[in-house]
Amino acid sequence: MEKTRDMETERLARAALSRLMEPQDAAGLALVQLAGATEALRIATGRVAAGPDLERDITALLADSGSAGSWAGLAAALRRWQPRIPDLAPERDLATMARLGGRVIIPGDELWPAQLADLGIQEPICLWWRGQEQPLPALEKSIALVGSRDSTSYGAAVTGDLAYSLAQRGYTIVSGGAYGIDAHAHRAALAGGSAAVPTIAVMAGGVDRFYPSGNEDLLRAVANQGAVLAEVPPGSAPTRYRFLQRNRLIAALSAVTVVVEARWRSGALNTAHHAETLGRAVGAVPGSVHSANSAGCHRLLRDGGAVCVTDAAEVAELASPSGTGLPEQRASEAAVQDGLTLEDLILLDALPLRSTTSVEKLSVVAGLGQDSVRAGLGRLGLLGLAVAERGGWKRGKG
Amino acid sequence: MEKTRDMETERLARAALSRLMEPQDAAGLALVQLAGATEALRIATGRVAAGPDLERDITALLADSGSAGSWAGLAAALRRWQPRIPDLAPERDLATMARLGGRVIIPGDELWPAQLADLGIQEPICLWWRGQEQPLPALEKSIALVGSRDSTSYGAAVTGDLAYSLAQRGYTIVSGGAYGIDAHAHRAALAGGSAAVPTIAVMAGGVDRFYPSGNEDLLRAVANQGAVLAEVPPGSAPTRYRFLQRNRLIAALSAVTVVVEARWRSGALNTAHHAETLGRAVGAVPGSVHSANSAGCHRLLRDGGAVCVTDAAEVAELASPSGTGLPEQRASEAAVQDGLTLEDLILLDALPLRSTTSVEKLSVVAGLGQDSVRAGLGRLGLLGLAVAERGGWKRGKG
Incomplete structure (x- = not known):
């Protein structure tokens, strides 16, 4: 009972902190880690003054985790958080989520995806979750399919094949809910899904709004049959910065990140780099050298960070390198x-x-x-x- | 004068040996290396008996070079060579080559391609060469483009672009003279060629006949402007075994071997594996996952042995990893x-x-x-x- 009340206090504090701080605010995350969420909120909102010890510990922690670059002292961080203090209303936010058929989960919850701990200090403060309350898939059953918004018919066909086939084999397809490759991935996963959570959309903005609006029906179906997640609270706009931070969550949730189609410069490559940093497998689908929409995939293959994948069996193999994936059908082709x-x-x-x-x-x-x-x-x-x-x-x- | 006469005796002996022994006959190559070509011919034709020391030395050399597997003793090798002794007429073969506007070159000749020494004991006994007498390109200026006989229009277009563009930059395009990718490579190299030898066809059969007959005009043009080479003497049929052995010459002549299109099982993959074994760079051109003609390329990319290449600049970069290749144009695209x-x-x-x-x-x-x-x-x-x-x-x- 005591423990439950503690968790609920912590949940409210983290809900508030996630509105106060942008995703991956290094100073904020260090403060939460060192002081705990409840105390961190008191400090961040100016209700309690931080002692000099805390400031020194934050500096040391950020130096340890390689995030000292943007650290300009606690005073600067407090000035950064200050403008958003008047907007804090975590109880209202939790009520909103309940009304939308959702919840906020925090580290320590049974429903918290254990694989996010691999992010270290960059683990999100909380997750805003729209969809049925049920366990999210384990790392080895989650595969991210990502790619260009302006996908070609080739990219659409390959994404559809991969997502459908992987979903049928019990994998959960993780993507970003955007137009193009993301939408094809979610749609085919819903059609082929055999897992309890066939697909997960990780959003850059708040889950109260289905964005982009053209995907509203699709994302509503994802919420109904799967899960729609975000680390930013309801009402948050999907800024470019938040898209880039969101990508680390897609990568961290998934055993494999597959880039199906991407231009030479594409957000999907950012997701792939997050996956590499986490030591997760990265797959890239090859395509015509004449297609600008495959240039990013070829870049990943060329740089050596990605494995060439051409079908669901090869993707599944990456998700379970120990060989428990799908059988290698082509062995029998040996003459x-x-x-x-x-x-x-x-x-x-x-x-x-x-x-x-x-x-x-x-x-x-x-x-x-x-x-x-x-x-x-x-x-x-x-x-x-x-x-x-x-x-x-x-x-x-x- | 003495030296010249020695070389001509050696040339005749090697010409005869190349008719007596199949390419890469391990016992024969060891015999030549240990006894010298002239003495090896006397032994192989039964005019001189080999002492027990030689047999022991061959055994040791083959064990050292990892080729002991097929070695069953000199007596077995002599029985293998015996049926072809009546066909030996090296003077006639040399006269044939002179009549065709060609010659036989042997290791030690100024015109012998130095990079073939990387084959070690598998270096060919001699090369039958049809085409103008002029230096063949150095390793770093030679690029092999190989692939399926039944190429698609995609493979044809990519091969044409690569070969033309590389030939214009002074590279020599090495290929196998076959239909499909090989033919497109030779043709575009002839069109774009700026090097003295724009293209080289390495044949599996004798260079007296242009095979396959549908490529006769093309191969005649290759002989006129470039070079047509084989390690088997005039009149030899292009058997499957000789195709596989020929592939090692294509790989050994070239700094990079690029597979443009290949099925899951394809001779082009054999050339790529030879290149890998020699420590040469291997490039593979990506294509649609729906194209069976790209499955072999994707296999090479997936196995990790090949680098993904999509244009001439990327191929040239592989030929000169020190960065003396073509400039990386895309750097300027950084926002x-x-x-x-x-x-x-x-x-x-x-x-x-x-x-x-x-x-x-x-x-x-x-x-x-x-x-x-x-x-x-x-x-x-x-x-x-x-x-x-x-x-x-x-x-x-x-």
């Missing part, structure tokens, strides 16, 4: 000739397809001694690659 | 925003495009203190990304 020695291959070449020939002639044509020819014909005969007919030899069908 | 801090990027997002706004409003929207907003506007103003207008601020064009 029977593959195991032959060079000498037998030479002999096979020398065997006529229609007429038959003698061991003596084969010896001359193949440049092999007659003993070798006889031994080789025996081996090829066992494989059905050579057949004896009316005292001579010809090629078999293998 | 001015790239150097901004996260805080300035947030501020940039908050700036309206048409109307103007105040520092106070920017402070609330961006979640930044007013001092930070003023400082940021100063930095963005210097870059032209923010402009002051009638007492307010709006977005600049950068």
